[in-house]
Amino acid sequence: MDYVIEMLNITKIFPGIVANDKINFQVKKGEIHALLGENGAGKSTLMSVLFGLYHAEEGTIKVEGKEVKIHNPNIAKDLGIGMVHQHFKLVHNFTVLENVVLGVEPIKNGQLYLKDARAKVLEISKKYNLYIEPDAIIQDITVGMQQRVEILKMLYRENNILIFDEPTAVLTPQEIVELMKIMRNLASEGKSIIFITHKLNEIKAVANRVTILRKGRSIATVDVKSTSVEELSEMMVGRKVIFNIEKQAQNLGKPILEVKDLVVKSNRHHKNAINHVGFKVHRGEILCVAGIEGNGQTDLVYALTGLTKVESGTITYKGKDITHQKVRTRSIDGISHIPEDRHKHGLVLDYTLAENLILQTYFKEEFQSHGFLKFDNITNHADALIKQFDIRSGEGAESSTRSMSGGNQQKTIIAREIDKDPDLLIAVQPTRGLDVGAIEYIHNQLIKQRDNGKAVLLISLELNEVMNISDRIIVIYEGEIVGEVDPKTVTEQELGLYMAGSKRENVS
Amino acid sequence: MKNLSKNKAVINGSASVLSILIGFGFSFLVLLISNAPYSFVGLTTLLLGGFNGGMQGIGNVLYTAGPIILTGLAVGFAFKTGLFNIGATGQFIIGAFTAVYVGVRWTFLPVEIHWVVALLAAFIAGGLWALIPGILKAYRNVNEVISSIIMNYIGLYLVNYMIKITIFDPTKNQALMPTRAYLPVYGLDKIFTNSSINVGFFIAVLMAIIAYIILEKTTFGYELKACGFNRFAAEYAGINSKRNIWLSMVISGCFAGLAGGVMYLAGSARYFEIIDLLLQYPEGFTGISVALLGLSNPIGIIFAGIFIGYIKIGGFYLQWYPIMPEIVDLMVAVIIYLSALSFFFRAKIVYVLRKFEAKK
Ligand SMILES: Nc1ncnc2c1ncn2[C@@H]1O[C@H](COP(=O)(O)OP(=O)(O)OP(=O)(O)O)[C@@H](O)[C@H]1O
Numbered sequence A: 001m002d003y004v005i006e007m008l009n010i011t012k013i014f015p016g017i018v019a020n021d022k023i024n025f026q027v028k029k030g031e032i033h034a035l036l037g038e039n040g041a042g043k044s045t046l047m048s049v050l051f052g053l054y055h056a057e058e059g060t061i062k063v064e065g066k067e068v069k070i071h072n073p074n075i076a077k078d079l080g081i082g083m084v085h086q087h088f089k090l091v092h093n094f095t096v097l098e099n100v101v102l103g104v105e106p107i108k109n110g111q112l113y114l115k116d117a118r119a120k121v122l123e124i125s126k127k128y129n130l131y132i133e134p135d136a137i138i139q140d141i142t143v144g145m146q147q148r149v150e151i152l153k154m155l156y157r158e159n160n161i162l163i164f165d166e167p168t169a170v171l172t173p174q175e176i177v178e179l180m181k182i183m184r185n186l187a188s189e190g191k192s193i194i195f196i197t198h199k200l201n202e203i204k205a206v207a208n209r210v211t212i213l214r215k216g217r218s219i220a221t222v223d224v225k226s227t228s229v230e231e232l233s234e235m236m237v238g239r240k241v242i243f244n245i246e247k248q249a250q251n252l253g254k255p256i257l258e259v260k261d262l263v264v265k266s267n268r269h270h271k272n273a274i275n276h277v278g279f280k281v282h283r284g285e286i287l288c289v290a291g292i293e294g295n296g297q298t299d300l301v302y303a304l305t306g307l308t309k310v311e312s313g314t315i316t317y318k319g320k321d322i323t324h325q326k327v328r329t330r331s332i333d334g335i336s337h338i339p340e341d342r343h344k345h346g347l348v349l350d351y352t353l354a355e356n357l358i359l360q361t362y363f364k365e366e367f368q369s370h371g372f373l374k375f376d377n378i379t380n381h382a383d384a385l386i387k388q389f390d391i392r393s394g395e396g397a398e399s400s401t402r403s404m405s406g407g408n409q410q411k412t413i414i415a416r417e418i419d420k421d422p423d424l425l426i427a428v429q430p431t432r433g434l435d436v437g438a439i440e441y442i443h444n445q446l447i448k449q450r451d452n453g454k455a456v457l458l459i460s461l462e463l464n465e466v467m468n469i470s471d472r473i474i475v476i477y478e479g480e481i482v483g484e485v486d487p488k489t490v491t492e493q494e495l496g497l498y499m500a501g502s503k504r505e506n507v508s
Numbered sequence B: 001m002k003n004l005s006k007n008k009a010v011i012n013g014s015a016s017v018l019s020i021l022i023g024f025g026f027s028f029l030v031l032l033i034s035n036a037p038y039s040f041v042g043l044t045t046l047l048l049g050g051f052n053g054g055m056q057g058i059g060n061v062l063y064t065a066g067p068i069i070l071t072g073l074a075v076g077f078a079f080k081t082g083l084f085n086i087g088a089t090g091q092f093i094i095g096a097f098t099a100v101y102v103g104v105r106w107t108f109l110p111v112e113i114h115w116v117v118a119l120l121a122a123f124i125a126g127g128l129w130a131l132i133p134g135i136l137k138a139y140r141n142v143n144e145v146i147s148s149i150i151m152n153y154i155g156l157y158l159v160n161y162m163i164k165i166t167i168f169d170p171t172k173n174q175a176l177m178p179t180r181a182y183l184p185v186y187g188l189d190k191i192f193t194n195s196s197i198n199v200g201f202f203i204a205v206l207m208a209i210i211a212y213i214i215l216e217k218t219t220f221g222y223e224l225k226a227c228g229f230n231r232f233a234a235e236y237a238g239i240n241s242k243r244n245i246w247l248s249m250v251i252s253g254c255f256a257g258l259a260g261g262v263m264y265l266a267g268s269a270r271y272f273e274i275i276d277l278l279l280q281y282p283e284g285f286t287g288i289s290v291a292l293l294g295l296s297n298p299i300g301i302i303f304a305g306i307f308i309g310y311i312k313i314g315g316f317y318l319q320w321y322p323i324m325p326e327i328v329d330l331m332v333a334v335i336i337y338l339s340a341l342s343f344f345f346r347a348k349i350v351y352v353l354r355k356f357e358a359k360k
């Protein structure tokens, strides 16, 4: 058989955990090979071994039939292997173009010479429909474009084995469709693609074969065509997963949050990020703010949680005006916030799991007395949440958060925020990067909040999620609320029209 | 013995020792090139450090270590909270001047508490000097490295000026001596005969323990470190990151100021002179090496400070031999600066240990 990549008997051990346990993984030339597994199953680790970031304790790697030793990423690159990491690795204050050529900078007369590089980048960008702005600074561009930059980096180096570690977790549905087109294109040119995702429909849509990992072991490699979504998830989790959630009838209470005529200035453009927006959230309801990324969702959440200044308008919570209150006050009053960017806001990566689990509550009686931390309570608290939310890591409460898998980092944040028993839970993309089993659990938790007479404000790009769990949907477009719909009656097409700004109604 | 790779004390300790050994290797090389006949005896003298002179030498090591531990703490504390306080030198100078001024002029104080007040004044003055870059960083996002370097120079010249107009002794061309406020010795000179030891070292150790407790055991330390590691996450958690940034700078400055006080309230210390070069106050910069060698851990910094004191005293005894003083300074500097490499070795040691354990 002509495999381009063969990873045989790979074992990788971290303190307290065997992340890869004699894994076998083989990729054919020109195929899209998906890698599926629960959070912490060892997918990113396996790919990091292939890319030379980690060194396996055991096992062999063959590239095009020849055994190779990949000690570092440079060797991987020489072998034509490229990787888009789960958390991007771009230089934030460099331009797109500078990032693409970084490491293989063209030099002329001892100076950086970008003219030819620019032409080449633009050519690739055109050929694969990877729209970018070569001179934009990374920190100013959307996550979607950052990812295109990562892909361009691989193509610029003419890699022909491409690893995508959860590329779709951070993309909008439209961008996902685009990315899948690009992947198909690349595969048809004979490039081999390894594609990690938790979304089974994506695997169904583009992959030829899929290898399933569970708790560090390779369970099976199967053809995608002949395997159903249900079978896949069962192989992955080891039990049946229910995709449609049962919700009780709604028991709508009084409004808990009232936003009136809210205006938030943008720091990116001269228009208002949030332009005279008003809405209410009631107890016992899950209200979803739907919209295409970058239409003001982030600023809205920052304003509600106190992370940004409000220009005008009022925010009333439990009958009190909190428009200018501090983050801490709002948090103590029962507002929880699952942030959009888990690494920027959600976690202190250098803290342990236990320390991160008290980030919002370390000052409470339970965790301190007279300013001294109560370490026993902190550890017990962590152990309880680890168990309840099935947070997996090598060293339990003492694991460094940085070493945890992406999905388990996300679970850490969710556990912390739900454990606060909030009256209003503001959840931004809460299930980003979670496996289907974990998503099921989190969705049930959100619904439990609602059934207990609490309120949930959900911001999600995931149409499935929006349709399945929300009670009411408002659509945001260019910083304004352009429509309110009922998830039970609205069609995806109609919702799409609102989100694209081609349909609007007056909402009060 | 399993899980050596998880034992922090073992890893940190061996990393520091390894970098120190390399430092000795290098300084031996320096000696070999510059003064081959004395290279061997030179090295042993340096290695013997404070032990060359028996109890006197040991006493002097502890005496030298006091201010060094304190400046190391200043830098290390700031490091832990994500700030680089390169201004420890300036805060040291300001603290030193304040202590000497109080020691010379505030003779209305009872003798028993004169030194305490003088030290306290140094402590506060150093903190205030650090408050300026702290505020600039917190509220204007001015890089603390740049602003505190500027503050170093302002401090140096301000102190020169202040010496001239307040406590200058023109007959000796130096500042008046704060004899009334010298740090007490409490009979330590009986144990360490003929050495310059005083309570300074013990004050430094006490401060290190306090710093450790603040950082590792309190909610305040939890907040400070959170701001240092990830300012955005701290703000998300409702922690007042601006306040924590300047507070951290001030605490750091207090340690540096105290170092100045401890240094100049000792009978055998340098006289306070009009000095034009920041480098003539090397303690602040040595603090950076000490913090790195001690891996910013207050307890580690105690040992790092003692070590640097030990080497400096070793350098002092090198003067027994016809080795140029510049070479001695060079050797001491090489060891101090290479010891900062411990950071780098730490990662390597963890890696090697893990590999080793995985094999078993
Ligand atoms: N550098 C590291 N140090 C210690 N443990 C690690 C390290 N990297 C990964 N692990 C552990 O190895 C296990 C596998 O992690 P990995 O990131 O490969 O999971 P994953 O399958 O990619 O999960 P996810 O879907 O959540 O991204 C996890 O339990 C994680 O805690």
Ligand SMILES: [Mg+2]
Pocket (backbone or CB within 6 Å): A043, A044, A045, A086, A165, A405, A406, A407
């Ligand atoms: Mg992963």
